[in-house]
Amino acid sequence: MKQRSNPMHYAPLSVVIFSSATMAGDWVTLFDGTSLDGWRAAENPKAFTVKDETLVVNGERGHLFWSGEEDSDEQWDDFEFEAMVRTKPGANSGVFFHTMFQESGWPDVGYECQVNATHGDSIKTCSLYGIVNNNMPPHVDDDWVKLRIRVAGRHIQTSIDSQVVIDWWEPKDRKGSKRLSAGTFAIQAHDPKSIVEYKFIKARHLDSKDMTRAERLDVRLSTQEVPEKEWWNRMDHGPFVSCSTGYPMDYATANKGLNLFLKNGWVASFDTGLLRVGAVWQGGLDWDGVSYNGSHGGHPGAVGTPIYGSLEGPGWKVNGSWEDPRPSKPWGPLPADMARWGGLMRVGEESILNYTVGQARVLEHHGVEQSESGNVLVRTLEIFPAATPEIMQLRVADATRGQGIKVLSDGRGARVGDTRFAIRGSDASTFEVSGTSLVLSIDSTVDGPSGSIMLALAATRDDIKPSVLASAPPPNRLFTRMFSGSEPDPAMFPAIYPEEIVIQAKVADNGDETFVVDDIPVPFENPWNSYMRIGGFDFVDDDTAAVCTWNGDVWLVTGLREMGEIRWKRFASGLFETLGLAVRDGQIFVHGKDQITRLIDFNNDGEADLYDNFCNLVNTTPSFHDFAFDLQVDGEGNFWFGKAGPVRGGGRGFEDSLNEHHGTVIKVDKTGRDLEVFSTGLRAPNGIGISPDGQVVTAGDNEGTWVPHCKLHWMTPGSFQGVVPLAHRSETPSDYNKPLCWFPMSVDNSSGGQTWVTSSKWPWTGELLHLSYGQSSIYRVMKEEVNGQVQGGVFRVPVQLGSSAMRGRFHPADGQLWVCGLKGWQTNAARLAAFQRVRWTGRTPKNPTSIAAVEDGIKISFSVNLDRELAEDTGSWAVNCWDYVWGPMYGSPEVSALNPNLEQIELAKKKEIRVEEHDEMVVESATLLDDGKTVHLKLKNMQPVMQMHVQCDLESTDGDVIITDIWNTVHELGTN
Incomplete structure (x- = not known):
């Protein structure tokens, strides 16, 4: 097609690449090879002829518009279009979509997908003509190729033979006639010298089930009458979200809550510390809390009235009482010999919970099914046999505020008007009412189909009056089919975030500088509206890093070796305020408030399938300031992190939820089954450092109660760093471990982590760097020891970072310092987040x-x-x-x-x-x-x-x- 001006030319910073197939509805044949029925030609009808079951396009300018059966002017909004296409040498054509019939001229409405391999026009096949141009032909003349166009919401893809060429999201504020809306298709005749052939032309409408999560989110937001203003309401958090979760009706807050988003707006909230269902309701979460709306006093909670839930206490017991056995209740997990949370398997949009009770392994699933009376909530358990006999008891639900519990086990079901539990499964199961709780007892040595139990509850909000239907047949095993022997079946774990975001790295000129900063642009604009505040990272290999965000994402960032085209891939989501990440033996571990999670990708599709609980022994409270900071690995494979104190809103004093893990640096055994407090008395250790030999542990701290100014700690085992309410000692300390150095506010008003220079390709090998979150700066540490006392000072490394300096690591191959940071509060950070390389140019630093x-x-x-x-x-x-x-x-x-x-x-x-x-x-x-x-x-x-x-x-x-x-x-x- 001839060149034309386009005042709305859009040059995107990032490109989203969609890499997996999608489902769709029935195909509609637009050209059957026999006639042009359903088509309407404009300007030059003779340019379109049918020969040998092929549409031959050749002649002066003209356009062939699809009008549908009986000229119905059928409208296509979200669709897939396919056609086999063959170009002759020097030929030009195009396929218009979201267009409308016009008598003459180039169509004024919609987009054109260019068809051109060797014509003189430099804009080649699959280009969105004049909008997003491709200058390299993806095919050769005289070969039949499959042209595909896909539109879902604002997302447009064009491809040749399944190879995506253009992947583009239309800007939300795009104006004019060249934009998405709805319309029909048109095939272009360009000129008498151009011969292009088409056959097997077909299209199909897309609905929500045919779209990716990102596309569904985009359609939902774009069709809202009142647009969402807050980012936390626009963000696709994933199939689940981990956070401290509150419920109405006196149900106990889940400190380690895991909220499963089910169909039709239903939420099943599971407490991973107590292995109980906290509550089930319809309506979502209110997204309160410091990592969402910035609140210094709240946390997310249920929007809606639960139809059932549970009170404080264990969800299971084995051969014992219902007393809460936790030594630091109500904060920590159950003792591992009683029950242990294992993690979550993400099976597409579904979540399978995995834990042990006594010696028995339990798999659990929550879902919503349709019945004649409406939604039915289904909780399915599969219980694997234990080695020795045990009687396991599950607390299904608790009644609150005078609600009644009524059990009918005669198989006839509940009376009309009663809320109904239907329980079917093992003959070795018995049901009873214990106080205000419905309890299911199970013989854990039973194997076979009777090991599966299904609990179904009619979705009403009446008083809880469970009815046990003991005569119903047991369900099929829903979980073990995912596995072949002991290895998972990769086909059971489809990707839900198939899009990749491609961004060009920004490599700085050396100039006359000793250090320069290369930038990996962060995809703040992404298909899921994920709020990109980077809180930790590590290198998976020399080409890929894994980064975590404060709101629970983990992304893979690939292309670091060449520093050209950088690809961002959403790897995991729904984690609990993740501010630390480490890679050990090629596996990604991410640190949230509830646990250290090991992320495993079974089928190598770039998405985590198993969210494995590596260690959840840390106590968790709903306090906004109960931060879990950083994650480091020592030479023996042990993990280290910092734990903040729960200060009150406004930052002064501490809440009543103090426990032995607050204000500490903690070491986790390399197996994840043991945890010990290394040092106490810290207020907000946002970042720590472990020396290469594992002998030195450092931490920063944040000015506040009992912390005169920020400082750099050089710690010894059992040492106390100065915050008296967080000393965790029987006697009140009168002194504290002296820091290596203090910082004025203008130097560091809020500390980040520390990094040892492990590279021979950077100056100061073997020395320590201190990072400032508050001042977005890097400092070189100079340490001396006099009379057994460590002391020293710092000077600033002369670089300008794009955001704060929270975490630093040296790249395993290029040997340069990489830094990430985010913008929360008390920082001068310029951007919401940054991921950057601080590169030494080779000049001797004069310092x-x-x-x-x-x-x-x-x-x-x-x-x-x-x-x-x-x-x-x-x-x-x-x-x-x-x-x-x-x-x-x-x-x-x-x-x-x-x-x-x-x-x-x-x-x-x-x-x-x-x-x-x-x-x-x-x-x-x-x-x-x-x-x-x-x-x-x-x-x-x-x-x-x-x-x-x-x-x-x-x-x-x-x-x-x-x-x-x-x-x-x-x-x-x-x-x-």
């Missing part, structure tokens, strides 16, 4: 390398030889110092270290006051030592101080300018 506190001052070494005249000029240096006040208030003033005001300090322990009293430490002399790189500053009144700030303006012997700030802490003085 300090060490700092040492001595009796009469400090010694600072540099990486290059210094100009003596400037180094020994005291005017090239400035040193200031101050102290902070440790106490129960939020933060601390900056008080004089050299002339402390004791009255002011005592006042600061009682209430928040803000003063800045900095002392100048006069530089009496500066001496460049024999190595030419170290300067000894003699300081007046040298003494231990909590905060020192050293500034210098120097030059190297090569004339390079060295302007540096060092922020350090002095606990002990070494010898001169």
Whole structure:
């Protein structure tokens, strides 16, 4: 087709690639090879002829419009179109869609899918002409190829022989006639020299079952009368979401809630800590909480009235009582020898729960079925035999607020008007009412079909009056057919996020810089409206990273080796505020508030099929500040993470839900079956560091109650870091483990993690880097040890990041530092999130390398030889110092270290006051030592101080300018 101007040309940042087949309805034959019945020609009818069961298109400009049977002007909105096409050399044609009949000219409405292999027009086959252009022909002349066009919502795909060529989402704000709406098809005759042949032309309408989750979401949002404003309502969270979940009707909050989204808006909420059904209702979740609407006091809850649920306590018991045996109730999981949550298998849109009760393995499924009376909620259990006899009891439901429990086991069913439980299955099962609970007892040694039990409940909201229908036949096994022997059947795990997002990496020019930042653009615009705040990452191999988001996604990011075309693939979803991720032995582990989850892809389709509970021993509360931070692996395969304290809304003080895991750094055994607290007394350790030999554990912290300012902890086993309510000791501590250094607010007002330089392709091998979430900065740490006390300081690495600095890792192949971060609160981050590479250009960094506190001052070494005249000029240096006040208030003033005001300090322990009293430490002399790189500053009144700030303006012997700030802490003085 001839060139035409298009003022709405759209050059997308990202492209979505759809890689799997979809289902659709019945095909409608548009051309049967015998006639052009149903077609209507415009401008040049002679250009369209039928020969040998083929539509031959050749002649002056004209268009053949599909009008349907009896010229019904049939409308097509969401559809698939297919035709076999053969082009002759130099030929041009096209297929229009969402168009309408017009007497002459190029169609003004709709899009054109170009057909052109060798015509002079550079826009080739499968292009959306003038909108999204393809300049490489995907086929050759004289060969028959299958042309396919697919439209679902705003999603357009064109392909040749199943190879997707164009994959594009129309912008939501696109205007004009060249846009999606609905319409018909038209085939174009371009010119007398162009001969193009078509046959087997057909199309089919698509409905929601034929679409991907992303397309269904797009259609739902685009057809709303009142558009959703909040991102959490626009986001497709997946088939399930893990979060602390509240319910009405006195049903107990699930601290480790797993909400399964069923058909017709029904939600089954399962408590993975207690292995009970918390509640079942119709209406979704309200998405309250800090990771959604930013609330500092709530968490998600049921929208709607539950039709049944359970009270606080175990969902199962084995040969014992219903007493809650948890040592730290109500926060932790049940003891593993009693029952243990195993995880979730995602089977397409369905979820299979997996856990053990005693020695028996249990698989569970929740679904909605249709009956003559409406929806029926079905809970199906498959119980595998135990090695030794056990009587397992399942608490099916509890009555609240005076509701009654009534059991009818005569097989006749419930009376009209009663809410009905139908229970059918093992002859070795008995049913009873225990207090206000309906209880099912099962002999766990029974095998065979009787091991399956189905619980069906009519979906009404009357009082709970369960009826047991003991005579109904047992269901077929729904779960074991997924497996062949002990290995899962890959065919049972279809992808639900088949789209990939393709983005071009942005590689920076080296210029004259020592370090530059290369950017992997984050797909903030994606088919699921996933809110992309990256909280952790690790490398799966040298070409792929896995990243997690605060709202429970894990994505695979591929193309890192070449840093050209980058592909983002949604790998997992629905996890619980995931702020840490690590890869061990090629497997992805992600850390959420409820557990460390191992993600396994059975069929290598780029999506997790098994969400395996690696370790859920950590206590979880609904507190907004009960953050689970970071995930690191030591050399022995053990996992480490930080656990925040549950501060009150506004950040001051702590909630009553304190338990032994709050404010700690925790080590998890490499098997996942044991957990131990390594260090206590931290407020918000958003990031930790493990040295390569596993001997050193570090953490940052966040200013607040009992934390005067942010600081860098260098921890030892059992050490206490300063937050008294989080000490977890029988006696109140009067002192704390001194940090390596403190930070002024302008340096770090909210700490991230730490990363050891493990690469020989980056400077400072073997040294430590500290990341600042609040200041979006990276700092090189200089550590010394005097009289057994660790101390030191930091200087800033001169790079500008796109978002905060939360996690850092060195790439296994390119040896460069990679950093991720997000924008929540208390940060100067420019973007919502970033994933970037901090690349060393090869130039020698001109910076300090060490700092040492001595009796009469400090010694600072540099990486290059210094100009003596400037180094020994005291005017090239400035040193200031101050102290902070440790106490129960939020933060601390900056008080004089050299002339402390004791009255002011005592006042600061009682209430928040803000003063800045900095002392100048006069530089009496500066001496460049024999190595030419170290300067000894003699300081007046040298003494231990909590905060020192050293500034210098120097030059190297090569004339390079060295302007540096060092922020350090002095606990002990070494010898001169």
